[in-house]
Amino acid sequence: MAEMVFGEQEQQFVVFKLASEEYAVSILQVQEIKRMTDITRVPHTPDYLQGVMNLRGSVLPVIDLKKRLNLPENDYTDDTRIVIVKTDETAVGLIVDAVSEVTSVRKDQVELPQAVGTGGADYISGVGKLDGRLLILLNLEAIIGLQSEG
Amino acid sequence: MDMDMNQYMAMFLEEAREHLQTLNSSLLDLENDPANLSVLDEIFRSAHTIKGMSATMGFTVMAELTHEMENVLDLLRKGVFPADHAILDVLFRCVDTLEQLVEHVSSGNAEAGDISELVKRLKAIAAGEKAPVASAAADEPPAAADAFVSGMALNDTDRAVVQAAQEQGMKGYDIRISLREGCVLKSARVYMIMTVLDDLGEVLKSVPPTEELEQEKFDLSFELLLVSDREQDEIRKRLADISEVEKVEISPCRVEEGEKPQPVFTEAAAPVQAVGSRVLAEKKPDQPAAAAAAEKKLRGGQSVRVDIEKLDALLNLVGELVINKTRLEQIGLTHRLTDLVETIEQMDRVTTDLQSVVMKVRMVPVGQVFNRFPRMVRDLARELNKEINLVIEGEETELDRTVIDEIGDPLVHLLRNSIDHGIESTEVRKARGKNPIGEVRLTAAHEGNNVVIEVTDDGKGIDPDVIRRKAVEKGLITAQEAEKMDANEAVRLVFLPGFSTAEVLTDISGRGVGMDVVKTKIESLGGMVDVETKLGFGSKFKIRLPLTLAIIQALLVKVMGETYAIPLGSIDSTISLQAGDIKTVQNKEVILLRGQIIPIVRLARELNVPQTTKEQPEELFVVIVHVGDQKAGVIVDTLIGQQEIVIKSLGKLLAGNKSIAGATILGNGQVALILDVGSLM
Known part of the structure; x- marks a missing residue:
């Protein structure tokens, strides 16, 4: 995954906030960013799967990213956004606390997850270090996980 | 293929398919009315268009075949000879081959296929020779095989060798060997044939060449030139003894005559031409009407293709x-x-x-699917040696595109079934005092929010006793169960998986995949299939399909804060109850409705809807739903109302969700889920 993303020396990432941490996904995987909207709960699904939303006439699943990553929950605010990402032709909405910026990350600024040694490293494709900031780069395939374990 | 061509490929495929369809149906028309010039013109136009298109696309094989077809069609058009069965058979085979070629390139392959046999026949026809057609041979008496004329072109060397052999008391034979249809190891058979022939004499030439024969690059038959000192009958017998050899045609090679087709042509051409022009003269008065019809057809078909x-x-x-x-x-x-x-x-x-x-x-007219059936029925009827009149009604009935795409296969199956098992052979029909020509009707009509498609035959019908016996034999039901069933129930056993009634397995149907496949397919489209039959008078298979898969009528209900849609097709009724009306039987909640015990499903509990209120209302709304004969009462909080909804898929991530069949978007932009009623049972 990391290899794919860093095929070139520099890549652009969409940076967003979850609780106090900064996360990022490759801009190439982001389709659009929406304000919080009505989400319909779907029964018999893992709890991080918040439900489905209407995106211009098509129905997409929405994942609460904080629940997915077992981060402390808080209420949705005006800053809450749904980041629509696309992998393998599957579009999914990710609920995040706020979207902050789009930034460039160079390959040499990224450490691979083994070196970081965090738990649940499957969801992380690397950590970017920029001027003292830490950007957790997400592995979307694992997060969307068509084989959900929840 | 380069990018430019790729761009045109889709267009080519669509148009080629359309013209092939026209060819098929026009050839059928021509078969019924061999002197109809406007039909011939249409056939000619379609063949010509295909030729042009395929040449542009660089598909030389198709271009060559259509070019040869054109030559023959042109002669037919000029009335040089009439369009008899033999010629039509060859033309039909050309269309089949073209279809195969088109399908082949459509799956991304390079154009490949052997047309040498067909091209040769077309050339022979164009040269005035009577078309030697393998499939027609079934109708001919065996003696006619001697009259077979080889289409093989001999060069001077071949002729010299044959003549030299003849001087030594040996004979040259033209042999055509046809393998049985469905022969799997063609190359092995070729090898065996060649071994036998080497034993009998010397093979001078073969069409197609030996290497191609060994690589199975031929249809079912090939021709050989053999020099041998044996008698014709011995050779025939030795060859016919090889398994999977369907037919051996053999005739002495006539080298002295030089180019063989010539004499046949000069002898036959004059009378044929006379016949041709007489038929034309008779047909003249009809022409303006036919031309007007053709013009109308052209103008009526104005359309734009959209993905x-x-x-x-x-x-x-x-x-x-x-x-x-x-x-x-x-x-x-x-x-x-x-x-x-x-x-x-x-x-x-x-x-x-x-x-x-x-x-x-x-919505597309169901005729798009029906179109291909006349040709299929004709081929089947010829193959089975039955006479069948296919009546098609209601082609203009419209169905959603998605349904149209799926309905073809089940219908093919039903039609084949009717023709193969339903309609009796001509002799049996005569003996029973029926019209010797069997009738198969394919009809489509609107019925409320459904489209009903029926396949009816006037054949022998289905005997419930035979079905009972078979079902018991196959262990699908027990003898006691069989006894209890009435005739209708017994006949419906044909829809059980693993049921196939054909006494003899034929090539056409009865391969073990049976009516159950039809039933499953129709049900997956949200439809139903049923059968009615009268022993000795025929059967009717009735398919009921929703107009569209994209839009359904649904009842919207509310449970706590959540809105769900229940397809109207599975709703019996809605009732309101007092909480006290619910009884328990073995710890399960049930209600008594018109003497029937119906289990109760509390939707809020079933779907784990978060509780928003604690109070239990005194009045309950119950939606009575059914799947087949099973019923259940679904308790909801509020009935919102009936509405047309557009079904949306939930996507890969949520596919296979128990209890939810799909989603829809409501007027306010919210997503509502559609209940899978079957999962509540």
């Missing part, structure tokens, strides 16, 4: 428009903007119309 995905996108956009209109309406109401509200009312009408037009655009 179905674009229509889906359009439908989505219209949906989005409707949702935004609803928002505008709300803004108008909140801010009391009368002008805006009035304008939006007008817009409302336009969007509603727009929505229904878009839905209509997705």
Whole structure:
């Protein structure tokens, strides 16, 4: 995954906030960013799967990213956004606390997850270090996980 | 293929398929009315178009075949000879081969196929020779095989060798060997044939060449030139003894005559021409009418091809428009903007119309599927040696594109079944005092929100006792169960998996995949299939399909804060009950409705809906749903009302969700889930 993303020396990432941490996904995987909207709960699904939303006439699943990553929950605010990402032709909405910026990350600024040694490293494709900031780069395939374990 | 060509490929395929369809149906027309010039013109035009298109695309094989077809068609058009069965058979085979070629290139392959046999026959026909057709041979008496004329072209060397052999008391033979249809190891058979022939004499030449024969690059038959000192009958017998050899045609090679077709042509051409022109003269008065019909057909078919995905996108956009209109309406109401509200009312009408037009655009006449059946029925009837009249009605009935795409295979199966098992052989029909020509009817008609397609035959019908016996034999039901069944129930056993009634397995149907496949397919389309039969008088298979898979009528209900849609097709009724009306049987909640015990499903509990209120209402709304004969009462909080909904898929991530069949978008832009009623049982 990391290899794919860093095929070139520099890549652009969409940076967003979850609780106090900064996360990022490759801009190439982001389709659009929406304000919080009505989400319909779907029964018999893992709890991080918040439900489905209407995106211009098509129905997409929405994942609460904080629940997915077992981060402390808080209420949705005006800053809450749904980041629509696309992998393998599957579009999914990710609920995040706020979207902050789009930034460039160079390959040499990224450490691979083994070196970081965090738990649940499957969801992380690397950590970017920029001027003292830490950007957790997400592995979307694992997060969307068509084989959900929840 | 380079990029430029790729761009045109889709267009080529679509148009080629369309013209092939025209060829098929026009050839059928021609078969019924061999002197109809306007039909011939149409055939010629289609063949010509295909030739042009395939040449442009660089498909030389197709171009060559159509070119040869054109030559023959041109002669037919000029009335040099009439379009008899033999010629039509060859033309039909050309269309089949073209279809194969088109399908081959459509799956991304390079153009490949052997047309040498067909081209040779077409050339022979064009040269005035009577077409030697393998499939026609079944009708001919065996003696006729001696009259077979080889289409093999001999060069001077071949002729010299044969002549030299003849001087030594040996004979040259033209041999055509046809392998049985479905022969799997063609190369092995070729090898065995060659071994036998080497033993008998010397093979001078073969068409196609030996290498191609060994690589199975031939259809079912090939021709050989053999020099041997044996007698004709011995050679025939030795060859016929090889397994999977369907037919051996053999005739002494006539080298002295030089180019063989010539004499046949000069002898036959004159009388044929006379016949041809007489038929033409007779047909003259009909021509203006026919021409007018053809013109009408051309003008009626004005259309634009659109990718179905674009229509889906359009439908989505219209949906989005409707949702935004609803928002505008709300803004108008909140801010009391009368002008805006009035304008939006007008817009409302336009969007509603727009929505229904878009839905209509997705509908296609069922004739698109029916079109290919006349040809199939003709071939089957010839193969089985039955006479069958296929009557098609209601081709103009429209169905959603998605249903149309899926309905073809089940119908093929039903038609084959009727023709193979239903319709008796001509002799049996005569003996029973029936019209020797069997009738198979294929009809489509609207019935409320459904389309009903029926396949009816006037054949022998289905004997419930035979079905009972078979089902017991196959262990599908027990003897006691069989006894209890009435005739109708017994006949419906044909839909059970693993049931196949054919006494003898034929090539056409009865391969073990039976009616159960038809039933499963139809049910997956949200339809039903049933059968009615009268022993000795025929059977009727009835398919009932929803008009569209994209839009259904549904009842919207509310459970706590959540809205769900229940397909109207599976709702019996809605009733209101007092909480006390619910009884328990073995710890399960049930209600008594018109003497029937119906289990109760509390939707809120079933779907783990978060509780918003604690109080239990005294009055309960119950939606009685059914799947097959099973019923259940679903308790909901509120009934919102009946509405047409557009079904949306939940996507890969949520596919296979128990209890939810799909989703739809409501007028306010919210997503509502569609209940899978079957999962509540």
